[in-house]
Structure formats: C-alpha cells, structure tokens
Amino acid sequence: MKKNILIALPMILFMASCGNHVLGWPVSDGPASITKVEKDNVKVICPTGAPSVAFYNHAIDENFETNGTPSNIVSFLTSSSPYDAVVIDTVSGLKAIKNGAPFKMHSTLTFGNFFIASTGHDENKTLDPTDKIVLFGQNQTPDLIWHYIYGDTYDSSIEYVTAVSDAAACLASGKNVATGSDVDYVFVAQPVLFATLNNANAKTYGKAGVYANVQELYKEKSGNKSMIQASLFVKNQEEYSIESYLKSLENDINAAVEDPNKVVEGMSKISEDEAKAKFGIAANAAKAVLSQNNGLGLGFKRARDIKDDINSFISIFGMDAISDEVIA
Amino acid sequence: MRSSLKKSLYSLFGVVIFILGWVIISALIDENTMIFPDPVSTIRETFVLLGKPYVYKCMGYSILRTFIGFAISFVSALVLGTIAGTLPNAKIVMAPIFSVMKSIPTASLVFLFLVLAGARNAPIAMVTLISMPIIYEAVVRGFENVDRTLIDASRIDGANLLTRILKVQLPSIIPFILVGVASSFSLSFKIEIMAEVISGSTTNGLGSAILACQRTDPTNMVPIFAYSLVAIIIVALISLMFMPIESKAKTSR
Numbered sequence: 001m002k003k004n005i006l007i008a009l010p011m012i013l014f015m016a017s018c019g020n021h022v023l024g025w026p027v028s029d030g031p032a033s034i035t036k037v038e039k040d041n042v043k044v045i046c047p048t049g050a051p052s053v054a055f056y057n058h059a060i061d062e063n064f065e066t067n068g069t070p071s072n073i074v075s076f077l078t079s080s081s082p083y084d085a086v087v088i089d090t091v092s093g094l095k096a097i098k099n100g101a102p103f104k105m106h107s108t109l110t111f112g113n114f115f116i117a118s119t120g121h122d123e124n125k126t127l128d129p130t131d132k133i134v135l136f137g138q139n140q141t142p143d144l145i146w147h148y149i150y151g152d153t154y155d156s157s158i159e160y161v162t163a164v165s166d167a168a169a170c171l172a173s174g175k176n177v178a179t180g181s182d183v184d185y186v187f188v189a190q191p192v193l194f195a196t197l198n199n200a201n202a203k204t205y206g207k208a209g210v211y212a213n214v215q216e217l218y219k220e221k222s223g224n225k226s227m228i229q230a231s232l233f234v235k236n237q238e239e240y241s242i243e244s245y246l247k248s249l250e251n252d253i254n255a256a257v258e259d260p261n262k263v264v265e266g267m268s269k270i271s272e273d274e275a276k277a278k279f280g281i282a283a284n285a286a287k288a289v290l291s292q293n294n295g296l297g298l299g300f301k302r303a304r305d306i307k308d309d310i311n312s313f314i315s316i317f318g319m320d321a322i323s324d325e326v327i328a
Numbered sequence: 329m330r331s332s333l334k335k336s337l338y339s340l341f342g343v344v345i346f347i348l349g350w351v352i353i354s355a356l357i358d359e360n361t362m363i364f365p366d367p368v369s370t371i372r373e374t375f376v377l378l379g380k381p382y383v384y385k386c387m388g389y390s391i392l393r394t395f396i397g398f399a400i401s402f403v404s405a406l407v408l409g410t411i412a413g414t415l416p417n418a419k420i421v422m423a424p425i426f427s428v429m430k431s432i433p434t435a436s437l438v439f440l441f442l443v444l445a446g447a448r449n450a451p452i453a454m455v456t457l458i459s460m461p462i463i464y465e466a467v468v469r470g471f472e473n474v475d476r477t478l479i480d481a482s483r484i485d486g487a488n489l490l491t492r493i494l495k496v497q498l499p500s501i502i503p504f505i506l507v508g509v510a511s512s513f514s515l516s517f518k519i520e521i522m523a524e525v526i527s528g529s530t531t532n533g534l535g536s537a538i539l540a541c542q543r544t545d546p547t548n549m550v551p552i553f554a555y556s557l558v559a560i561i562i563v564a565l566i567s568l569m570f571m572p573i574e575s576k577a578k579t580s581r
Contacts, residue, residue, distance in 0.1 A: 048530060048543055067447055068539045069528030075443045082446070165546030169362055172547040177363070195545040201361040202547055273382035277540035278530050285544070 036241035039084060045076055046087035048280025050113045050190060050296040051230040054087075056266035056286070057252050059275065066278050077101040081235060084242050089141065090231040090310065091317050097326055103233040104328035105303040105310075106246065109253065112227035113190040113297040114142060114214035117197070119174040120207025122184040127211065131184035133158050134176055136167040141317075142187050145227070148316045149217045159183075168192045172202035185211060190295045191281045194288060215297060226306065228313040229297060234328050250300040257298055260290035303327045365550045373554035382532075383555075387562060389532040394520045397455025398513060404456070405463035406505070410493060412464070413471025413501075426461045434458065434519065438526040448531050451523035458519045459512040466508025470501025503577035510570035510577075514563045521559055534559050 043063045046052045047070035058064035065083075067073055073088045077096040086093070087109060097103055122131055131154075136142055138160040146158075159176050161167050170176050171186040171193075188196070197208055218227045234242060256262045267275045267283035276282050281289075289295040303310060304327050311321040347367055354366040361369070377383045412419035437457060441450035474497050482496045524535025534555055541551040 048528075048540075065447070066530045067528040068530055068536070068543055069526070072439075072442055072447065072528045075439070078443070165542060168546045172362055191544075192546060196547050199361075199545065199547050271382055273380060273537070273540075274532070276544050277532075277536050280530075280540065280543045282544060 036237075037239060038244050039237075039240040039242050042085065042242045042245040043083045044085045044087065045073060045083045047073055047230070048278070050110045050281075050298065051087050052279045053256070053263060053281060053286045053290070053296055054109045054249065054253050054298055054300075056256060056263045056279070059267050059269040059278065066280070068277075068280060077103055077233065084235050084237070084240070085246075086233045086235075087230055088233065090228045091141070091314060091319070093231055093233045094314060094319065094322065094326065097233070101233075102236045104236060105322070105326055106232045106234045106328040107250075107300055107302050108226075108228050108231045108306065108310075109298065109300060110230040111297040111299050111301075112215040112218065112229050113295065114145065114227075115188055115190065115193050115210050115295075116212040116214060117171050117186045117188050117193055118209055118211040119171060119183050119186065119204045120209070121174055121182055127154075127185055129154055129157055131157055132176075132181050134161055134167055134170045134183050134186045135159075136161050136164050136187060141229075142189075144316050145214060145218065146187060149214070149221050164189050164192050168196045171196050171208055172199055172204060174204045174208075187214070190297075191285055191289050194285055194292075194295070213293075222312055225309045225312045226301075227297070228306070228310050231303065253298055253300045256290060257294055260287040263287050263290060361550055362547050363549060365553045369550050370553040370557055373550045374557045377551070377554050377558060383537070383558065385532045386534050386537045387558065390517070390520055390524070390534045391562070393452050393533065394455055394513075394517045397452040397520065398459055398516050400452075401456040401460040401516075402463055402509070405460045405508075406467055409464045409467025409471070410498070413468050413497070414489065414493060419468065422464075426464055429457060430461045432457075434522070435526060438523055441523075442527050447527045447529040450527040451520050451529065451533070451535070454523040455516045455520050459516045462512040462515070463505070463508045466504045467501060470504030471497060473504065474500045506573050506577040510567075510574040513570065514566050517559070517563055517566065 041063050043065075044055070044058075045065045045067060046055060048066045048068045049070075052066050055061075055064050070089065071092075073086060074092050074096055076083055076086050077088070077093065079102045085106070086103065088096075090105070090108065093101075093103070093105060097105070116127070118125070127133075133154055135146055135158055143160070159179055159181065161170060161176065161178065166178075167186050167188045170183045171188055174183055175181065176183050193210070196202060197205075197210075199205060202208070215227055219225065232246070234246075252262075252266075263286045264283045267279060267286065270278065272282060279286070286296070290298065304324075307322070307327070314322070350367050354360060354364045357364040360366060365373075408422060412422050434454065438450055438454060441453040445453050478496050478500065479492065482492045487495070521533070521535040521538070524533045525539050528539065529536050530540070538552050538555045541548075541555065545551075
C-alpha cells in the first residue's frame with residue numbers, strides 16, 4: 001500500500017502540474033459564467049517609444065505608466081502585478097504566458113517601425129554583399145527579421161551593435177565607432193531614425209536617408225502578413241473587464257493614424273520635456289513620424305483577428321503556434 | 329588665513345586641470361556632439377536647462393527620493409548599529425548580513441527592487457540599501473570608541489542599559505554618525521540617479537531625464553552631459569554643506 005502511494009504521488013503531482021497546459025500553452029478550465037464589472041481605473045504599463053504614443057490621451061493619467069527600459073516590463077507580467085494591462089513586445093509577452101504568466105494577449109498596437117537607412121556612402125545606392133551593414137541586437141528581433149527577409153546573403157558584410165542608439169550613432173557618423181569601418185546601411189527603428197536624420201550636427205546630415213521600409217519587405221516575404229511587434233496583454237481577472245478602456249484606446253489610435261495632430265493635442269497636456277520622458281518621443285516628432293505613412297507602425301488589431309499573422313511572426317523566433325486560450 | 333588661501337588655489341588648480349583634460353579628450357574624439365561634448369557646448373546647454381522648470385522638478389524629486397531612502401537607512405542603521413554596538417553577539421550575527429549588503433552588485437538589486445517596489449520606488453530602496461551599511465558601520469565604530477570610564481561611571485551611578493545608551497553612549501558617538509552621514513549622502517544621490525536610469529523610471533528625476541535624452545536622440549550627448557553637470561553641482565553643494573559638520577566631527581573624535 002505504502003509502495004503504491006509512493007508510485008502514485010509523483011504521478012499525481014505531475015498531472016496536477018500539467019493541468020492547465022497543453023503543449024506548453026495554457027488551457028482554460030471552461031467557459032466562465034461570471035458577469036464581469038467594467039473597471040474604472042485601469043492600470044497600464046507600456047515601454048516608451050512607438051507603443052506609448054498609442055496612449056497619447058493618457059498623458060496626465062496617473063494609472064498609465066511607462067518604462068524607458070522595455071526589458072524591465074517583463075517583470076510586471078506576474079500574478080502580483082499591479083497592472084491590468086501590460087504592453088510589451090509580442091514574443092516576450094507570449095514567452096511569459098508560456099512560462100505561466102496570468103495574462104492573455106488582447107491586441108497588437110504596433111506593427112513594426114523598422115527601417116534600413118542609407119548613410120549616403122554607397123556609390124551605386126543599391127544594397128549588395130560588398131556594402132557594410134550595421135544591425136542592432138544580435139539574435140534578437142532586428143537580427144531575426146533581417147535574416148528572415150534576406151537569409152544569409154549579407155552575413156559577411158554585417159557588423160552588430162548592441163542597441164538602436166548605437167545603430168543611430170553609426171548612421172549619424174557614417175562609421176561604426178567600435179570597429180572604425182565605414183558604414184553603408186544601418187538597420188534602425190523609428191522614432192530614433194527621425195531624430196538622427198534631423199540632427200544637423202551629424203556628419204551624414206543631408207546625405208543619409210531611408211533606403212527600405214522593413215515592414216513592406218516583411219509583407220512581401222510572408223505573403224502579406226503584418227509584423228506583430230508590440231502587443232497588449234491583459235491580466236486574467238475574474239471580476240473585472242477592461243473592454244471599454246480598450247475600445248476607447250482603439251478609437252484613439254485610429255484617430256491618431258488618421259490625424260497625427262491628435263497626438264500633439266494629447267501629449268501637450270504635459271510639458272515638452274515631461275512628454276519626452278514619459279513617451280520617449282517629443283509630441284512634434286511623433287506627429288512627424290506618424291505623418292510619414294504611419295512610420296511608428298501604430299494600429300489596433302484584436303489578436304483573435306490576426307492569429308495567422310501572430311503565428312507566422314513568432315515562428316521566426318522558433319515558437320509554436322498559439323492556442324486560442326492565450327488570446328483574450 | 330594664508331593656508332586656506334593656498335588650499336583654495338590648489339582646488340582651483342584642480343578644477344583647471346579637470347577642464348583642460350575635458351577639452352583635450354573632447355578634441356581628440358572626433359565625434360564631439362555624439363560621443364564626448366566639449367565644456368563650452370555642455371555649459372551652454374546647462375544654462376538652457378536651468379531656464380526650464382522641468383529641470384528643477386527633476387532635481388527636487390531626485391533629492392526628495394534620496395532623502396526618503398536616506399532617512400529610512402539612517403533610522404534602520406541607528407537601531408541596528410545600537411544593538412550591535414551594545415550586544416557583541418548581535419554584531420557577529422549582523423556581520424555577514426552587512427557584508428552581503430555591501431558586496432551585492434548594485435545593478436542586480438535594481439532588478440529585484442523593480443519587481444518588489446515598482447520603477448518609481450526602486451531608487452529609494454536602492455539608496456536605503458547602499459547607504460545603510462556605511463551608517464551602520466559608523467554607528468558601530470562609534471560605540472566601540474566610547475570612553476570605557478564613562479560607561480563604568482554610569483554603571484556605578486546605577487544607570488540601566490537604556491539610560492546608558494541614550495544618555496552616555498549615543499551622545500558620544502554623534503561625531504562618528506555625522507562622518508558616516510557626510511560620506512554617504514553624496515554617494516546616495518549618485519545611486520539615486522543611477523537607479524532611476526537602470527529602473528527605466530519615467531517619473532520626474534535627473535536619471536529619468538538623462539534616460540529620456542538618450543532615448544529620444546541618442547546621437548546628441550550634449551544634454552546628457554548637461555544633466556550630469558547639474559548633478560555634479562548638486563553633489564558639490566551637498567559636500568560643501570557637510571564639510572564644516574564633517575571637519576567639526578573629525579576634530580571632536
């Protein structure tokens with residue numbers, strides 16, 4: 001009897017630990033029958049930069065917080081998180097859910113803000129394997145996207161830098177300061193690209209420019225799918241719903257894409273410097289980048305409506321397709 | 329009088345060497361604005377910053393958070409230092425704890441506090457943790473240096489432990505505490521700014537302002553240098569404020 005218990009106990013523990021997971025993704029226990037109450041003070045955290053611009057109407061909202069170091073935001077995808085919604089890059093958010101974070105993917109807010117910029121050095125003005133290319137974030141999103149689009153054709157010409165700020169420095173100087181080599185093309189993101197191209201003190205000022213829109217290259221390669229960059233994840237709450245908050249966010253985003261002046265109106269509720277700190281971008285810069293064919297890649301699409309795009313995007317990162325239970 | 333004038337001249341000489349070094353390095357590095365701005369553009373930008381109310385808000389909030397963290401650490405260090413100073417076994421128990429506190433890498437603590445206290449409060453927790461061992465050690469050292477005859481005399485007079493601590497030992501260790509406070513407050517302010525940057529906090533603060541400059545225009549280092557100059561001025565003012573207290577405390581020890 002004692003022996004049987006000893007054999008059964010680890011099995012019970014194993015089964016209990018698998019209870020809410022199938023193939024790594026969480027699975028719900030069945031449809032909830034509780035009517036949820038709409039929450040008033042919805043607490044949200046978002047990284048500064050492109051995704052935070054979506055919240056331009058929340059400049060003076062104390063419940064809307066931003067963080068200047070995107071990787072720090074993963075720490076808030078826990079059960080003790082004080083936030084009802086967390087905006088983070090899609091891959092990190094989904095990985096956290098796979099590891100047990102009590103959140104669900106609700107919608108995607110940015111659909112890519114990557115660009116390939118030319119320093120103006122390349123005489124034939126065409127990207128080829130003889131050109132020197134700078135990429136930021138080795139083995140991270142920019143690197144993986146680049147290789148998804150171009151394969152290994154340019155690998156011998158690539159030099160890596162750590163962050164987008166380093167890539168911007170290469171674009172501004174036309175040189176990779178770390179290696180001393182002359183640079184022809186730089187993989188960079190908005191809104192840093194806008195600031196760099198408009199820096200009159202930069203050595204490449206007036207010569208540098210946008211060579212290619214990575215989002216368009218991605219669409220061509222993937223069969224018209226969108227790049228699923230930053231998404232909003234909602235905390236699993238049995239009593240509360242934040243749907244009306246998110247509906248108003250959707251309206252704000254659509255309004256801003258249609259009329260970028262709305263962003264300036266919203267962000268101007270605080271001083272220019274405070275807005276730069278809170279959103280990681282000045283109001284006028286956000287307006288200018290949005291006006292350039294929505295250079296921030298802002299949008300609002302429910303995860304359930306773009307499941308194929310999500311699965312296609314995360315497959316680049318070696319992740320399995322998501323189950324319906326991951327989606328809010 | 330003559331010696332203080334000589335001291336001031338030497339200090340001035342030090343400042344001149346610093347600025348000269350700055351000019352030379354900035355001239356040697358080709359990318360002036362992008363990597364190492366020169367003193368002229370930095371000072372010009374500092375004056376621009378000082379004309380903005382936002383900068384004073386940032387200064388105020390950074391100083392306030394430093395004070396809060398420092399006050400928590402001061403009270404805790406005083407209580408724990410008093411216990412360790414009066415009970416030798418308690419000092420042995422606390423020794424490894426404070427050794428660990430002193431040697432944990434600051435950066436990894438920020439990530440821990442980020443989860444526990446949030447980005448807004450993580451810098452306060454950092455200041456508390458960094459300055460506490462310094463003040464604690466000052467308190468313990470003070471207790472160790474209290475004149476034994478004073479303690480014996482109070483014992484003969486029939487004073488109990490609490491009276492002895494409050495009326496004999498604590499007043500005697502004040503100079504040691506003041507030296508500890510003076511040497512750790514400037515450090516705490518620097519830790520506050522660094523913690524604001526690492527925690528990615530976007531609330532008002534000098535570290536947050538530096539981070540915002542780096543994020544919005546990474547190709548322009550001038551505002552970052554200017555904010556750093558503002559921080560240097562604040563630290564220098566704090567050090568100047570503490571200087572007479574520190575020298576008085578050192579002579580009375």
